[in-house]
Amino acid sequence: MSAQVPACQLLERQSRHSPFWVVGPPLDPWLVAQSAGVVSADLTALDAWAAGGKPARTPFEEQGGAPLSGEVVLFWPKAHQLGLWWLQWLCEVLPADTPLEIVGEHNGGIKRVPKVLAERGMECDKLDNARRCSLFATRTVKEAATDEAWQRFEALGLTLISHPGVFGHGKVDEGTQLLLECLESGLPRTPKRVLDMGCGDGIISAWLAQRGHHVTGVDVSAFAVEATRRTLSANGLEGRVVQGDVYAALPDESFDIIVSNPPFHQERDVSYGATQRLISQAPDYLAPQGQLFMVANAFLPYPDLLQQAFQSFQTLADNRRFRVYQAQKR
Structure with missing residues (x-):
């Protein structure tokens, strides 16, 4: 099945060797089928992954159940401050040096991600660029929990x-x-x-x-x-x-x-x-x-x-x- 969402079409071009979790994703049948699980605040997305037999949870649930493992892909949201919050959350809950990919549309602010990562001391490699989307790779740095975004x-x-x-x-x-x-x-x-x-x-x-x-x-x-x-x-x-x-x-x-x-x-x-x-x-x-x-x-x-x-x-x-x-x- 071909991906429909442009950011997912970009992901589909990558060769992956392990299951990947998705964070804050759009609804996309290919993504539901290919991913290992989802973390989202959107009930529609949670229901879609659960219906596909995949682990689905919000970022506010206890960390029980299936852990985030393998590769993690963050879909950068159009609200920049929300993207910063997701990045902070991932650095809090994931072990340091966990592979993390960040994907998004050019009109949704993804081009600002390299600067955001540099400010946090995180490496940044550009993996792909097509369909007016970009895909970056980085690794998490361990962060202490904070409520600054609230x-x-x-x-x-x-x-x-x-x-x-x-x-x-x-x-x-x-x-x-x-x-x-x-x-x-x-x-x-x-x-x-x-x-x-x-x-x-x-x-x-x-x-x-x-x-x-x-x-x-x-x-x-x-x-x-x-x-x-x-x-x-x-x-x-x-x-x-x-x-x-x-x-x-x-x-x-x-x-x-x-x-x-x-x-x-x-x-x-x-x-x-x-x-x-x-x-x-x-x-x-x-x-x-x-x-x-x-x-x-x-x-x-x-x-x-x-x-x-x-x-x-x-x-x-x-x-x-x-x-x-x-x-x-x-």
């Missing part, structure tokens, strides 16, 4: 912990602020079971928990799950946080309130799939008279979905860039 900042009366792998890293975006303004007056004062779908850095989860609600945060990204857990802990707040694809991790559960600021980008592509499921399946996970509150860019086609799922809804706020919607289960 950004800590104050906002909304909370201490927030952010990771470069999370959407909206290091700030409270305009949509979230508008949503919280509506929730301040729209939520009941008595504690409710609240689901924060797409919890990100935990801003909404912590804000809700601070007001006494029983919060469950869900996100498809392990980076987001870990960030939300750290944000809750930093504020001395309780809450459950799970990695899951929309409602898949919540069988047979129901909530009084569902709150969400759902993303609509997957890499560079516009993707409505997760939000479509969020809206269409919401009545199945809401208690009687339960409510959905969500914020979205004003141009996104969500009113029709809300109408179909709930028969009626209202717009609580509209600042021309973002709209906050509210719908109630009958």
Whole structure:
């Protein structure tokens, strides 16, 4: 089977003599078949490798199970700070002098890797260059564990912990602020079971928990799950946080309130799939008279979905860039 992703096509040209683990990879059938296992924060990738019978884990799991062995290939992400975090993590968990290859697209920042490696005292050999991608080889240097990449900042009366792998890293975006303004007056004062779908850095989860609600945060990204857990802990707040694809991790559960600021980008592509499921399946996970509150860019086609799922809804706020919607289960 021929690889489809350009970076994987570059890898396919190399002669390999031992199984190789992949870190932060794209979805690619050839890569799933050829690799020994995967480390990723993306649940979709973890599920794909697990379905192929390969070890799959997040970087935040205990180091039990199948260890990273043989060659390791890091797919350099478009977010430079995230690439630095992955490199630091690999140097923490792998023995010194472990062979490491780094591959990526030219428009994704891979050309900066030789400088990054030089700054860390790591060797760098260029192995290949094609399809607007480059492949470099190096060896790990042992690093002590550090939390430097986790950004800590104050906002909304909370201490927030952010990771470069999370959407909206290091700030409270305009949509979230508008949503919280509506929730301040729209939520009941008595504690409710609240689901924060797409919890990100935990801003909404912590804000809700601070007001006494029983919060469950869900996100498809392990980076987001870990960030939300750290944000809750930093504020001395309780809450459950799970990695899951929309409602898949919540069988047979129901909530009084569902709150969400759902993303609509997957890499560079516009993707409505997760939000479509969020809206269409919401009545199945809401208690009687339960409510959905969500914020979205004003141009996104969500009113029709809300109408179909709930028969009626209202717009609580509209600042021309973002709209906050509210719908109630009958």
